[in-house]
Amino acid sequence: TQLLEQSPQFLSIQEGENLTVYCNSSSVFSSLQWYRQEPGEGPVLLVTVVTGGEVKKLKRLTFQFGDARKDSSLHITAAQPGDTGLYLCAGAQLNKFYFGSGTKLNVKP
Amino acid sequence: DADVTQTPRNRITKTGKRIMLECSQTKGHDRMYWYRQDPGLGLQLIYYSFDVKDINKGEISDGYSVSRQAQAKFSLSLESAIPNQTALYFCATSAGKRTGELFFGEGSRLTVL
Numbered sequence: 477t478q479l480l481e482q483s484p485q486f487l488s489i490q491e492g493e494n495l496t497v498y499c500n501s502s503s504v505f506s507s508l509q510w511y512r513q514e515p516g517e518g519p520v521l522l523v524t525v526v527t528g529g530e531v532k533k534l535k536r537l538t539f540q541f542g543d544a545r546k547d548s549s550l551h552i553t554a555a556q557p558g559d560t561g562l563y564l565c566a567g568a569q570l571n572k573f574y575f576g577s578g579t580k581l582n583v584k585p
Numbered sequence: 586d587a588d589v590t591q592t593p594r595n596r597i598t599k600t601g602k603r604i605m606l607e608c609s610q611t612k613g614h615d616r617m618y619w620y621r622q623d624p625g626l627g628l629q630l631i632y633y634s635f636d637v638k639d640i641n642k643g644e645i646s647d648g649y650s651v652s653r654q655a656q657a658k659f660s661l662s663l664e665s666a667i668p669n670q671t672a673l674y675f676c677a678t679s680a681g682k683r684t685g686e687l688f689f690g691e692g693s694r695l696t697v698l
Contacts, residue, residue, distance in 0.1 A: 518689025577626055
């Protein structure tokens with residue numbers, strides 16, 4: 477059983493569309509991170525959110541940490557082919573990081 | 586050069602063989618981790634180490650062992666490999682802050698026949 481559940485598992489959209497990826501848990505985390513992974517490479521950090529209710533923006537990406545620090549969302553506005561990749565959320569507990577199962581995003585031109 | 590280097594990048598072996606995956610880092614971080622990635626399962630923690638004398642089991646440590654030879658080196662061993670250990674393995678480091686980022690190597694793809 478995964479501590480963090482991500483949805484959807486797969487997402488295939490057209491360039492210009494908006495999308496939201498969800499990361500949910502029944503556990504509380506001290507912080508939550510979002511990573512992006514390209515084929516043949518390790519995950520790379522996009523953002524860390526720490527405070528319940530926190531919202532962070534990174535260009536067209538908006539990240540939100542739930543008020544209770546149990547869940548998070550990633551919203552992409554006007555997706556581009558360069559956004560294609562595997563998106564992973566990771567929650568921190570006692571200096572260990574627990575990962576969700578990932579959302580594989582494909583943005584078609 | 587990569588900050589976190591894993592060797593080998595690809596390995597095919599047979600059931601029952603002993604395999605070692607090596608990880609070295611130049612980031613100067615105390616904390617090092619080994620993760621396993623399977624399709625649809627994200628990353629699962631195998632072992633982690635917060636300094637040279639500290640080794641801890643993660644979520645899926647059965648069938649694996651580790652050695653922290655130095656601050657910069659953390660190796661993962663499969664004493665007797667089995668086919669369901671076929672996966673992509675990642676080493677990662679962290680500075681140890683509460684909000685610390687994980688820095689990953691490029692991964693080692695292991696196939697056990």
